[in-house]
Amino acid sequence: MFFCAFFGLTKKEGAYSTEKYGKQKKDETLNMVMTQDLSPQLQENMQRFVVYLEQEKNASNSTVMSYQRDLKKLFRFLGNKGVEDVQGITSTNLNSYILQMEKEGFSTSSVSRSIASIRAFCHYLLKSKTTSEDPSEVLKAPHVEKKTPEILTMEEVVLLMEQPDVQTAKGIRDKAMLELLYATGMRVSELISLKEEAVNMQMSYVICRDSGKERVIPFGKEASKALKKYFAESRSVLLKENDSEYLFTNCSGKPMSRQGFWKLIKRYASKAGITKDITPHTLRHSFGAHLVQNGADLKAVQEMMGHSDISTTQIYMDMNVRRVREIYAKTHPRR
Numbered sequence: 001m002f003f004c005a006f007f008g009l010t011k012k013e014g015a016y017s018t019e020k021y022g023k024q025k026k027d028e029t030l031n032m033v034m035t036q037d038l039s040p041q042l043q044e045n046m047q048r049f050v051v052y053l054e055q056e057k058n059a060s061n062s063t064v065m066s067y068q069r070d071l072k073k074l075f076r077f078l079g080n081k082g083v084e085d086v087q088g089i090t091s092t093n094l095n096s097y098i099l100q101m102e103k104e105g106f107s108t109s110s111v112s113r114s115i116a117s118i119r120a121f122c123h124y125l126l127k128s129k130t131t132s133e134d135p136s137e138v139l140k141a142p143h144v145e146k147k148t149p150e151i152l153t154m155e156e157v158v159l160l161m162e163q164p165d166v167q168t169a170k171g172i173r174d175k176a177m178l179e180l181l182y183a184t185g186m187r188v189s190e191l192i193s194l195k196e197e198a199v200n201m202q203m204s205y206v207i208c209r210d211s212g213k214e215r216v217i218p219f220g221k222e223a224s225k226a227l228k229k230y231f232a233e234s235r236s237v238l239l240k241e242n243d244s245e246y247l248f249t250n251c252s253g254k255p256m257s258r259q260g261f262w263k264l265i266k267r268y269a270s271k272a273g274i275t276k277d278i279t280p281h282t283l284r285h286s287f288g289a290h291l292v293q294n295g296a297d298l299k300a301v302q303e304m305m306g307h308s309d310i311s312t313t314q315i316y317m318d319m320n321v322r323r324v325r326e327i328y329a330k331t332h333p334r335r
Helices: 002-007 011-035 040-055 061-080 091-103 108-127 154-161 169-184 188-192 221-239 258-272 280-293 298-305 310-331
Strands: 205-210 213-218
Touching: 040 061, 040 108, 061 091, 061 108, 091 108, 154 169, 154 258, 154 280, 169 188, 169 205, 169 221, 169 258, 169 280, 188 205, 188 258, 188 280, 213 298, 258 280, 280 298, 280 310, 298 310
Parallel strands: none
Antiparallel strands: 205 213
């Protein structure tokens, strides 16, 4: 492979470099396509905004592309109104654009996301002193009705935990992952990125790290028992004499993926005869709801789940209140 030989790379490294280069060119091409029909001034400000997102805000590629898509739609609308530079962006035409989105039947989540993108762009323009005021301040995101999350009953949780075949290395691992997820309420991204060093088996707690923050979450005897069995009988088998800093790996000894865990939880739910649409987040919601049902302090639940705002945790209290009312309506003799 000439590319590899020239740069002194192995075949694997050369393939990776080629793939990385190809992805970079693909992103550049997509960016060009997305901005080529904008006015030169809007195009220039869009590109500067992208650099700001990537270099100063450290935004992911998907976030950057999402902002670009939202803003391109706005710029097309403004272009039809004769606006070809950022100085022409006003609170009036921004409000008109949002009203247009609502008339065209865009969902409240799509409108809210567009408003967030517009605000981020206008804030950047003000911060960079490209404009002297922020016309997006008047925009109000539509009220998004929070849906009650799907949760499992405690009986369904027990049934789900019984499905992995603990006579196999894979089943032992799956059992440990399910038990730990329900015992701690971690996000699936936190579970699959959990390092072995973050688990304290003696004191029965894990340390979760997310966006520079960390929180300590205890776990109970069932999760502890499943983890001990995993360490003793499964992990070394899956690693196949390799080494990994990650707590859980797939059958090739590589880190477990979100998609891989999503598939296994779907499979076990089906095997258990549970008809609810279960995702890894269902166990997280079940963790929070069951703690509140059993009298846990809302602030403690917030800390364990890593919610930045307690209003997010409040939904489990609301669910508990509804459950109590339903029980009362069904059982009180003078209801």
